[in-house]
Amino acid sequence: MLTIWGRATSSNVQKAMWAVGELGLPHQRIDAGGPYGGLDTPAFAAMNPNRTVPTIDDDGLIVWESNAIVSYLCTRYGAGTMYPDDWPRRAAAHQWMDWMQATFYRDWIDLFWGLVRSPPSKRDAAANAAMAARCGERLRILDAHLAKRPYVAGETLTMGDIPIGSTLYRYFGMEIERPTLPNVEAYFARLRDRPAYQAHVMVSYESLRATDR
Ligand SMILES: N[C@@H](CCC(=O)N[C@@H](CS)C(=O)NCC(=O)O)C(=O)O
Structure with missing residues:
Protein backbone atom coordinates (compact mmCIF):
# COMPACT_ATOMS: atom_id res chain seq x y z
CA MET A 1 0.00 0.00 0.00
CA GLY A 78 2.72 6.02 -15.48
CA ALA A 79 4.98 4.69 -18.24
CA GLY A 80 3.62 5.89 -21.56
CA THR A 81 1.22 8.35 -19.93
CA MET A 82 2.45 10.57 -17.10
CA TYR A 83 5.99 9.45 -17.99
CA PRO A 84 6.27 9.80 -21.76
CA ASP A 85 7.80 6.93 -23.70
CA ASP A 86 9.99 9.00 -26.02
CA TRP A 87 13.16 10.86 -25.15
CA PRO A 88 12.20 14.34 -26.38
CA ARG A 89 9.07 14.43 -24.23
CA ARG A 90 10.89 12.87 -21.28
CA ALA A 91 13.54 15.57 -21.57
CA ALA A 92 10.87 18.27 -21.69
CA ALA A 93 9.08 16.84 -18.65
CA HIS A 94 12.30 16.76 -16.61
CA GLN A 95 13.30 20.21 -17.84
CA TRP A 96 10.08 21.89 -16.71
CA MET A 97 10.13 20.08 -13.37
CA ASP A 98 13.65 21.38 -12.76
CA TRP A 99 12.77 24.83 -14.07
CA MET A 100 10.03 25.11 -11.48
CA GLN A 101 12.21 23.92 -8.63
CA ALA A 102 15.46 25.66 -9.50
CA THR A 103 14.35 28.84 -11.29
CA PHE A 104 10.73 29.85 -10.74
CA TYR A 105 10.49 28.65 -7.15
CA ARG A 106 13.07 31.06 -5.72
CA ASP A 107 10.98 34.17 -6.32
CA TRP A 108 7.71 32.32 -6.01
CA ILE A 109 8.21 31.00 -2.48
CA ASP A 110 9.44 34.39 -1.22
CA LEU A 111 6.40 36.05 -2.77
CA PHE A 112 4.07 33.51 -1.16
CA TRP A 113 5.66 34.06 2.24
CA GLY A 114 5.76 37.83 1.73
CA LEU A 115 2.09 38.08 0.81
CA VAL A 116 0.31 35.19 2.49
CA ARG A 117 2.44 34.02 5.36
CA SER A 118 3.36 37.48 6.63
CA PRO A 119 0.81 39.51 8.63
CA PRO A 120 -0.27 42.75 6.90
CA SER A 121 1.80 44.91 9.28
CA LYS A 122 4.99 43.05 8.31
CA ARG A 123 4.47 43.00 4.54
CA ASP A 124 6.97 44.81 2.34
CA ALA A 125 4.85 46.03 -0.56
CA ALA A 126 7.83 47.08 -2.70
CA ALA A 127 9.66 43.78 -2.21
CA ASN A 128 6.48 41.83 -2.96
CA ALA A 129 5.86 43.86 -6.12
CA ALA A 130 9.43 43.19 -7.29
CA MET A 131 9.05 39.44 -6.66
CA ALA A 132 5.69 39.39 -8.42
CA ALA A 133 7.30 41.12 -11.40
CA ARG A 134 10.10 38.54 -11.51
CA CYS A 135 7.56 35.68 -11.32
CA GLY A 136 5.65 37.29 -14.17
CA GLU A 137 8.81 37.53 -16.28
CA ARG A 138 9.54 33.85 -15.66
CA LEU A 139 6.00 32.91 -16.63
CA ARG A 140 6.40 34.74 -19.93
CA ILE A 141 8.93 32.02 -20.76
CA LEU A 142 6.32 29.34 -20.02
CA ASP A 143 3.74 31.33 -21.96
CA ALA A 144 5.89 31.31 -25.09
CA HIS A 145 6.46 27.56 -24.69
CA LEU A 146 2.75 26.85 -24.32
CA ALA A 147 1.94 28.83 -27.47
CA LYS A 148 2.93 25.74 -29.44
CA ARG A 149 1.59 22.87 -27.27
CA PRO A 150 -1.17 22.38 -24.70
CA TYR A 151 1.06 20.85 -22.00
CA VAL A 152 4.71 21.39 -21.18
CA ALA A 153 5.84 18.14 -22.83
CA GLY A 154 3.42 18.14 -25.73
CA GLU A 155 -0.11 17.01 -26.41
CA THR A 156 -0.93 15.33 -23.10
CA LEU A 157 -0.43 15.94 -19.39
CA THR A 158 2.80 14.46 -18.01
CA MET A 159 4.79 14.62 -14.80
CA GLY A 160 6.41 17.77 -16.20
CA ASP A 161 3.16 19.67 -15.62
CA ILE A 162 2.80 18.78 -11.96
CA PRO A 163 5.18 21.23 -10.21
CA ILE A 164 4.44 24.37 -12.24
CA GLY A 165 0.79 23.47 -12.86
CA SER A 166 0.07 23.11 -9.16
CA THR A 167 1.67 26.50 -8.45
CA LEU A 168 -0.63 28.31 -10.86
CA TYR A 169 -3.63 27.85 -8.60
CA ARG A 170 -2.02 30.07 -5.98
CA TYR A 171 -0.37 32.41 -8.49
CA PHE A 172 -3.66 33.30 -10.17
CA GLY A 173 -5.43 33.66 -6.82
CA MET A 174 -3.09 36.30 -5.48
CA GLU A 175 -3.70 40.04 -5.49
CA ILE A 176 -0.65 40.95 -7.54
CA GLU A 177 0.17 42.56 -10.86
CA ARG A 178 0.40 39.92 -13.57
CA PRO A 179 1.55 40.28 -17.16
CA THR A 180 -0.74 39.14 -19.96
CA LEU A 181 -0.21 35.40 -20.17
CA PRO A 182 -2.85 34.07 -22.58
CA ASN A 183 -1.29 30.65 -23.07
CA VAL A 184 -0.60 30.09 -19.39
CA GLU A 185 -4.18 31.15 -18.60
CA ALA A 186 -5.55 28.69 -21.17
CA TYR A 187 -3.30 25.99 -19.71
CA PHE A 188 -4.52 26.79 -16.19
CA ALA A 189 -8.13 26.47 -17.45
CA ARG A 190 -7.31 23.02 -18.89
CA LEU A 191 -5.81 21.95 -15.57
CA ARG A 192 -8.87 23.18 -13.66
CA ASP A 193 -11.02 20.77 -15.70
CA ARG A 194 -9.14 17.78 -14.32
CA PRO A 195 -10.78 15.98 -11.36
CA ALA A 196 -7.41 15.17 -9.73
CA TYR A 197 -6.36 18.83 -9.93
CA GLN A 198 -9.68 19.91 -8.44
CA ALA A 199 -9.39 17.39 -5.62
CA HIS A 200 -5.78 17.94 -4.61
CA VAL A 201 -4.61 21.36 -5.84
CA MET A 202 -7.69 23.58 -5.72
CA VAL A 203 -7.60 23.50 -1.95
CA SER A 204 -8.16 26.58 0.21
CA TYR A 205 -4.98 27.84 1.86
CA GLU A 206 -6.75 30.41 4.04
CA SER A 207 -5.58 28.52 7.12
CA LEU A 208 -2.00 29.44 6.11
CA ARG A 209 -2.72 33.17 5.94
CA ALA A 210 -1.00 35.21 8.67
CA THR A 211 -2.95 37.95 10.43
CA ASP A 212 -2.02 40.63 12.96
CA ARG A 213 -4.44 39.22 15.50
N1 LIG B 1 11.99 20.56 -1.08
C1 LIG B 1 11.04 19.87 -0.25
C2 LIG B 1 10.38 20.88 0.68
C3 LIG B 1 9.50 20.17 1.70
C4 LIG B 1 8.89 21.18 2.66
O1 LIG B 1 9.52 22.18 3.04
N2 LIG B 1 7.64 20.91 3.04
C5 LIG B 1 6.96 21.78 3.96
C6 LIG B 1 5.48 21.87 3.58
S1 LIG B 1 5.25 22.62 2.00
C7 LIG B 1 7.04 21.22 5.36
O2 LIG B 1 7.26 20.04 5.57
N3 LIG B 1 6.82 22.10 6.33
C8 LIG B 1 6.72 21.73 7.69
C9 LIG B 1 5.30 21.57 8.12
O3 LIG B 1 4.39 21.55 7.25
O4 LIG B 1 5.08 21.45 9.34
C10 LIG B 1 10.01 19.16 -1.14
O5 LIG B 1 9.81 19.62 -2.27
O6 LIG B 1 9.43 18.15 -0.71
Whole structure:
Protein backbone atom coordinates (compact mmCIF):
# COMPACT_ATOMS: atom_id res chain seq x y z
CA MET A 1 0.00 0.00 0.00
CA LEU A 2 1.20 3.49 -0.85
CA THR A 3 1.17 5.85 2.14
CA ILE A 4 1.69 9.62 1.80
CA TRP A 5 2.40 11.77 4.84
CA GLY A 6 1.44 15.41 4.55
CA ARG A 7 -1.26 17.97 5.16
CA ALA A 8 -3.56 18.77 2.24
CA THR A 9 -2.68 22.50 2.36
CA SER A 10 1.00 21.93 1.60
CA SER A 11 1.84 22.82 -2.00
CA ASN A 12 4.53 20.15 -2.03
CA VAL A 13 2.11 17.51 -0.76
CA GLN A 14 -0.35 18.66 -3.42
CA LYS A 15 2.16 17.80 -6.14
CA ALA A 16 2.46 14.23 -4.84
CA MET A 17 -1.30 13.89 -4.40
CA TRP A 18 -2.10 15.28 -7.85
CA ALA A 19 0.25 12.66 -9.33
CA VAL A 20 -1.39 9.93 -7.21
CA GLY A 21 -4.79 11.11 -8.44
CA GLU A 22 -3.82 11.22 -12.12
CA LEU A 23 -2.31 7.74 -11.84
CA GLY A 24 -5.35 6.38 -9.96
CA LEU A 25 -3.19 4.72 -7.31
CA PRO A 26 -4.74 3.09 -4.23
CA HIS A 27 -3.27 4.94 -1.27
CA GLN A 28 -3.75 6.41 2.16
CA ARG A 29 -2.76 9.95 3.09
CA ILE A 30 -1.88 10.70 6.70
CA ASP A 31 -2.19 14.32 7.85
CA ALA A 32 1.23 15.50 9.07
CA GLY A 33 3.00 18.83 9.39
CA GLY A 34 1.51 22.22 10.25
CA PRO A 35 -1.18 21.91 12.92
CA TYR A 36 -1.02 18.12 12.73
CA GLY A 37 2.65 17.94 13.75
CA GLY A 38 4.17 14.49 13.76
CA LEU A 39 7.40 15.44 11.95
CA ASP A 40 9.59 15.48 15.06
CA THR A 41 8.99 11.91 16.14
CA PRO A 42 11.91 9.47 15.92
CA ALA A 43 9.82 7.27 13.61
CA PHE A 44 9.23 10.12 11.13
CA ALA A 45 12.84 11.31 11.32
CA ALA A 46 14.00 7.78 10.54
CA MET A 47 11.97 7.93 7.32
CA ASN A 48 12.85 11.50 6.41
CA PRO A 49 15.65 13.17 8.39
CA ASN A 50 14.63 16.52 6.88
CA ARG A 51 11.34 16.21 8.82
CA THR A 52 9.32 17.56 5.92
CA VAL A 53 6.26 16.58 3.96
CA PRO A 54 5.55 15.00 1.59
CA THR A 55 7.16 11.69 2.47
CA ILE A 56 5.95 8.43 1.01
CA ASP A 57 6.27 4.74 1.80
CA ASP A 58 5.46 2.52 -1.17
CA ASP A 59 5.58 -1.06 0.09
CA GLY A 60 8.69 -0.29 2.13
CA LEU A 61 10.36 2.11 -0.31
CA ILE A 62 10.68 5.53 1.32
CA VAL A 63 10.95 8.63 -0.89
CA TRP A 64 11.03 12.32 0.10
CA GLU A 65 11.38 15.55 -1.92
CA SER A 66 8.17 16.30 -3.78
CA ASN A 67 9.64 16.35 -7.29
CA ALA A 68 11.44 13.06 -6.65
CA ILE A 69 8.15 11.58 -5.41
CA VAL A 70 6.34 12.77 -8.53
CA SER A 71 9.12 11.33 -10.73
CA TYR A 72 9.17 8.04 -8.86
CA LEU A 73 5.40 7.55 -9.04
CA CYS A 74 5.14 8.55 -12.70
CA THR A 75 8.14 6.56 -13.92
CA ARG A 76 6.99 3.48 -12.01
CA TYR A 77 3.23 3.65 -12.56
CA GLY A 78 2.72 6.02 -15.48
CA ALA A 79 4.98 4.69 -18.24
CA GLY A 80 3.62 5.89 -21.56
CA THR A 81 1.22 8.35 -19.93
CA MET A 82 2.45 10.57 -17.10
CA TYR A 83 5.99 9.45 -17.99
CA PRO A 84 6.27 9.80 -21.76
CA ASP A 85 7.80 6.93 -23.70
CA ASP A 86 9.99 9.00 -26.02
CA TRP A 87 13.16 10.86 -25.15
CA PRO A 88 12.20 14.34 -26.38
CA ARG A 89 9.07 14.43 -24.23
CA ARG A 90 10.89 12.87 -21.28
CA ALA A 91 13.54 15.57 -21.57
CA ALA A 92 10.87 18.27 -21.69
CA ALA A 93 9.08 16.84 -18.65
CA HIS A 94 12.30 16.76 -16.61
CA GLN A 95 13.30 20.21 -17.84
CA TRP A 96 10.08 21.89 -16.71
CA MET A 97 10.13 20.08 -13.37
CA ASP A 98 13.65 21.38 -12.76
CA TRP A 99 12.77 24.83 -14.07
CA MET A 100 10.03 25.11 -11.48
CA GLN A 101 12.21 23.92 -8.63
CA ALA A 102 15.46 25.66 -9.50
CA THR A 103 14.35 28.84 -11.29
CA PHE A 104 10.73 29.85 -10.74
CA TYR A 105 10.49 28.65 -7.15
CA ARG A 106 13.07 31.06 -5.72
CA ASP A 107 10.98 34.17 -6.32
CA TRP A 108 7.71 32.32 -6.01
CA ILE A 109 8.21 31.00 -2.48
CA ASP A 110 9.44 34.39 -1.22
CA LEU A 111 6.40 36.05 -2.77
CA PHE A 112 4.07 33.51 -1.16
CA TRP A 113 5.66 34.06 2.24
CA GLY A 114 5.76 37.83 1.73
CA LEU A 115 2.09 38.08 0.81
CA VAL A 116 0.31 35.19 2.49
CA ARG A 117 2.44 34.02 5.36
CA SER A 118 3.36 37.48 6.63
CA PRO A 119 0.81 39.51 8.63
CA PRO A 120 -0.27 42.75 6.90
CA SER A 121 1.80 44.91 9.28
CA LYS A 122 4.99 43.05 8.31
CA ARG A 123 4.47 43.00 4.54
CA ASP A 124 6.97 44.81 2.34
CA ALA A 125 4.85 46.03 -0.56
CA ALA A 126 7.83 47.08 -2.70
CA ALA A 127 9.66 43.78 -2.21
CA ASN A 128 6.48 41.83 -2.96
CA ALA A 129 5.86 43.86 -6.12
CA ALA A 130 9.43 43.19 -7.29
CA MET A 131 9.05 39.44 -6.66
CA ALA A 132 5.69 39.39 -8.42
CA ALA A 133 7.30 41.12 -11.40
CA ARG A 134 10.10 38.54 -11.51
CA CYS A 135 7.56 35.68 -11.32
CA GLY A 136 5.65 37.29 -14.17
CA GLU A 137 8.81 37.53 -16.28
CA ARG A 138 9.54 33.85 -15.66
CA LEU A 139 6.00 32.91 -16.63
CA ARG A 140 6.40 34.74 -19.93
CA ILE A 141 8.93 32.02 -20.76
CA LEU A 142 6.32 29.34 -20.02
CA ASP A 143 3.74 31.33 -21.96
CA ALA A 144 5.89 31.31 -25.09
CA HIS A 145 6.46 27.56 -24.69
CA LEU A 146 2.75 26.85 -24.32
CA ALA A 147 1.94 28.83 -27.47
CA LYS A 148 2.93 25.74 -29.44
CA ARG A 149 1.59 22.87 -27.27
CA PRO A 150 -1.17 22.38 -24.70
CA TYR A 151 1.06 20.85 -22.00
CA VAL A 152 4.71 21.39 -21.18
CA ALA A 153 5.84 18.14 -22.83
CA GLY A 154 3.42 18.14 -25.73
CA GLU A 155 -0.11 17.01 -26.41
CA THR A 156 -0.93 15.33 -23.10
CA LEU A 157 -0.43 15.94 -19.39
CA THR A 158 2.80 14.46 -18.01
CA MET A 159 4.79 14.62 -14.80
CA GLY A 160 6.41 17.77 -16.20
CA ASP A 161 3.16 19.67 -15.62
CA ILE A 162 2.80 18.78 -11.96
CA PRO A 163 5.18 21.23 -10.21
CA ILE A 164 4.44 24.37 -12.24
CA GLY A 165 0.79 23.47 -12.86
CA SER A 166 0.07 23.11 -9.16
CA THR A 167 1.67 26.50 -8.45
CA LEU A 168 -0.63 28.31 -10.86
CA TYR A 169 -3.63 27.85 -8.60
CA ARG A 170 -2.02 30.07 -5.98
CA TYR A 171 -0.37 32.41 -8.49
CA PHE A 172 -3.66 33.30 -10.17
CA GLY A 173 -5.43 33.66 -6.82
CA MET A 174 -3.09 36.30 -5.48
CA GLU A 175 -3.70 40.04 -5.49
CA ILE A 176 -0.65 40.95 -7.54
CA GLU A 177 0.17 42.56 -10.86
CA ARG A 178 0.40 39.92 -13.57
CA PRO A 179 1.55 40.28 -17.16
CA THR A 180 -0.74 39.14 -19.96
CA LEU A 181 -0.21 35.40 -20.17
CA PRO A 182 -2.85 34.07 -22.58
CA ASN A 183 -1.29 30.65 -23.07
CA VAL A 184 -0.60 30.09 -19.39
CA GLU A 185 -4.18 31.15 -18.60
CA ALA A 186 -5.55 28.69 -21.17
CA TYR A 187 -3.30 25.99 -19.71
CA PHE A 188 -4.52 26.79 -16.19
CA ALA A 189 -8.13 26.47 -17.45
CA ARG A 190 -7.31 23.02 -18.89
CA LEU A 191 -5.81 21.95 -15.57
CA ARG A 192 -8.87 23.18 -13.66
CA ASP A 193 -11.02 20.77 -15.70
CA ARG A 194 -9.14 17.78 -14.32
CA PRO A 195 -10.78 15.98 -11.36
CA ALA A 196 -7.41 15.17 -9.73
CA TYR A 197 -6.36 18.83 -9.93
CA GLN A 198 -9.68 19.91 -8.44
CA ALA A 199 -9.39 17.39 -5.62
CA HIS A 200 -5.78 17.94 -4.61
CA VAL A 201 -4.61 21.36 -5.84
CA MET A 202 -7.69 23.58 -5.72
CA VAL A 203 -7.60 23.50 -1.95
CA SER A 204 -8.16 26.58 0.21
CA TYR A 205 -4.98 27.84 1.86
CA GLU A 206 -6.75 30.41 4.04
CA SER A 207 -5.58 28.52 7.12
CA LEU A 208 -2.00 29.44 6.11
CA ARG A 209 -2.72 33.17 5.94
CA ALA A 210 -1.00 35.21 8.67
CA THR A 211 -2.95 37.95 10.43
CA ASP A 212 -2.02 40.63 12.96
CA ARG A 213 -4.44 39.22 15.50
N1 LIG B 1 11.99 20.56 -1.08
C1 LIG B 1 11.04 19.87 -0.25
C2 LIG B 1 10.38 20.88 0.68
C3 LIG B 1 9.50 20.17 1.70
C4 LIG B 1 8.89 21.18 2.66
O1 LIG B 1 9.52 22.18 3.04
N2 LIG B 1 7.64 20.91 3.04
C5 LIG B 1 6.96 21.78 3.96
C6 LIG B 1 5.48 21.87 3.58
S1 LIG B 1 5.25 22.62 2.00
C7 LIG B 1 7.04 21.22 5.36
O2 LIG B 1 7.26 20.04 5.57
N3 LIG B 1 6.82 22.10 6.33
C8 LIG B 1 6.72 21.73 7.69
C9 LIG B 1 5.30 21.57 8.12
O3 LIG B 1 4.39 21.55 7.25
O4 LIG B 1 5.08 21.45 9.34
C10 LIG B 1 10.01 19.16 -1.14
O5 LIG B 1 9.81 19.62 -2.27
O6 LIG B 1 9.43 18.15 -0.71
